[in-house]
Amino acid sequence: MSRSAISQHLGVLAEVGLVVNRKAGRQRIYSGAPAGMAELRLELERFWTNELDLLVADAAALTSDRRPNDS
Secondary structure (H helix, E strand, C coil), rough: CHHHHHHHHHHHHHHHHCCEEEECEEEEEEEECHHHHHHHHHHHHHHHHHHHHHHHHHHHHHHHHHHCCCC
């Protein structure tokens, strides 16, 4: 991967608040942004919780569809 591509990727991550940077001479030093990472973690947990709830509901529906009728 070229330095230019890495720089572009880091720029996008900085725009959304996942990394911060500081200048050191001609270089930029990047590090993770704790607040941005915490927000990302919450979003991922919310997403997976919702997806898992849907999966459980689908599995329950399939199970109830397969049960023989008691009549």
